[in-house]
Amino acid sequence: MPLAPIVLFCYNRVDHLRETINYLSKNPLAKESILYIFSDGPKINAPAGKEDAEKVEKVRSYLPTIEGFADVRIKEAATNQGLANSVIRGVSEVIGQHGRVIVMEDDIICTTDFLEFQNEALDFYEHHPLVFSISGYLYPFSIPPGYSGDVLLLPRASSLGWSTWKNRWELADWSVADYAQFIQDSKARQAFSASGSDLIPMFAKQQKGLISSWAIRWSYTHFKQQRYCLYPIRSKVEHIGYDAGTNFGRFSRFQNTALHEGKIRLTPDVRVDPEVVRNLKKHFRPSWLRQLINRYKYGI
Helix, strand or coil: CCCCCEEEEECCCHHHHHHHHHHHHCCHHHHHCEEEEEECCCCCCCCCHHHHHHHHHHHHHHHHHCCCCCEEEEEECCCCCCHHHHHHHHHHHHHHHHCEEEEEECCEEECCCHHHHHHHHHHHCCCCCCEEEEECCCCCCCCCCCCCCCEEEECCCCCCCEEEEHHHHCCCCCCCCCHHHHHCCHHHHHHHHHHCCCHHHHHHHHHHCCCCCCHHHHHHHHHHHCCEEEEECCCCEEECCCCCCCCCCCCCCCCCCCCCCCCCCCCCCCCCCHHHHHHHHHHCCCCHHHHHHHHHHCCC
């Protein structure tokens, strides 16, 4: 199979973007891979619109200098689309042409074998009945000592250095037409929360327009299809954008990971381990303070 194209989303942080490109280009497969870059436009009507426009311009001045890939295709939005809209439109466009994609954002660094892992896994699990997407990242939660595999399945999708196929991506309903029915179904809510009690509040906020998140809708698609995201037992990517990122705050539960070089053994008999899923849910359990805020401020 041809190598999957890389789709990278960036906005206004040129230093983070440089670091992301620096790590990504050190992958031996980079020079054989097409890199699509979607550059979001400035928030012109925001209070700091002029400053934002200047930062975006710095990013766009840097983009034509990027080397080390088979081809670099730059797509610049005239106005600010927001990360969620950018990802949905950008991935849909590229995956429609190539059938599969590897997705990165401008605040993620990776190992030198990240592209190798992603491409091998895309080939290996393309027809696996349970695998819906592939993550290069593993959440920093406790893995049972007896777990012996190099990959595991989780019902929660990843937004950090991930990949998928066209026939999976096209199953997502980004309007979530069945949300009203879902949110009234206590059994469905409980099942969706199996990989984190934070998912329902996040989903509700997205539907209320309080946050803009493609990732929660992508996780919901996994849940609806009763399929899973495949994770390596050791992270191939690390998030570096805690200063002013779109998705993660200072005390994000995505912190405290490290990059791990080395071959990941892919096995066809990968299964869902209930203890692994329980540990993941504990990791994403909201604090009492967050639960109170969700209940009294947002009615969730």
